[in-house]
Amino acid sequence: xxxxxQHPSWVICKSGTSVKIECRSLDFQxxxxxxxxxxxxxxxxxxxTSNEGSKATHEQGVEKDKFLINHASLxxxxxxxxxxxxxxxxxxxxxxxxxxxxxEALDTQYFGPGTRLTVL
Amino acid sequence: xxxxxxxxxxxxREGDSSVINCTYTDSSSTYLYWYKxxxxxxxxxxxxxxxxxxxxxxxxxxxxxxxxxxHLSLRIADTQTGxxxxxxxxxxxxxxxxxxxxxxxxxxxxx
Numbered sequence: 509x510x511x512x513x514q515h516p517s518w519v520i521c522k523s524g525t526s527v528k529i530e531c532r533s534l535d536f537q538x539x540x541x542x543x544x545x546x547x548x549x550x551x552x553x554x555x556x557t558s559n560e561g562s563k564a565t566h567e568q569g570v571e572k573d574k575f576l577i578n579h580a581s582l583x584x585x586x587x588x589x590x591x592x593x594x595x596x597x598x599x600x601x602x603x604x605x606x607x608x609x610x611x612e613a614l615d616t617q618y619f620g621p622g623t624r625l626t627v628l
Numbered sequence: 629x630x631x632x633x634x635x636x637x638x639x640x641r642e643g644d645s646s647v648i649n650c651t652y653t654d655s656s657s658t659y660l661y662w663y664k665x666x667x668x669x670x671x672x673x674x675x676x677x678x679x680x681x682x683x684x685x686x687x688x689x690x691x692x693x694x695x696x697x698x699h700l701s702l703r704i705a706d707t708q709t710g711x712x713x714x715x716x717x718x719x720x721x722x723x724x725x726x727x728x729x730x731x732x733x734x735x736x737x738x739x
Binding site: 551552557601603615619621622 | 716
């Protein structure tokens with residue numbers, strides 16, 4: 509149990525376009541979802557935290573109007589990179605926490621497989 | 629502030645034990661994690677330990693925690709070529725909080 513999927517797994521776009529990445533919890537209700545970013549050969553850095561039904565909280569230095577996050581349901585959160593530029597090229601990974609099918613609290617966060625974004 | 633430090637590179641002969649060390653600064657952290665990331669892939673949670681534990685063993689993996697020194701280690705027994713990856717040490721205040729990652733230790737297996 510506790511599977512998180514991301515779509516797409518990779519995307520290439522032109523500079524100036526917007527890209528939407530989906531993060532889904534497949535077998536549990538994700539009350540909290542996190543979005544991380546990993547640049548090549550670097551560690552994961554948290555971008556924002558979203559709770560279902562409320563506004564996301566962006567980390568310092570992460571522009572909330574550039575990285576739009578929507579967590580409208582207990583199984584889906586989306587990250588939209590608006591007006592993407594080459595410096596936004598990165599590996600974006602989401603994680604989720606919440607309740608299992610029997611309403612038991614999950615023991616930890618579960619990570620999606622990541623989305624590799626390349627902006628030309 | 630919150631910080632997690634680990635060495636960037638470790639080279640081990642196949643069949644030997646690998647020990648990856650990590651230190652963290654936030655004594656309030658209750659969850660301490662080890663993740664594995666293979667090239668081009670996502671994160672795989674290997675194991676985690678609560679801050680009130682000293683040790684956790686799971687098959688070839690042994691995690692040791694020295695809370696006083698804020699030192700965490702991951703031992704992989706009988707290291708295999710499939711263990712070649714980057715290993716991230718990480719911490720969080722509790723299960724619902726953000727996870728702070730170290731820079732990762734690249735484990736290289738020698739034949």
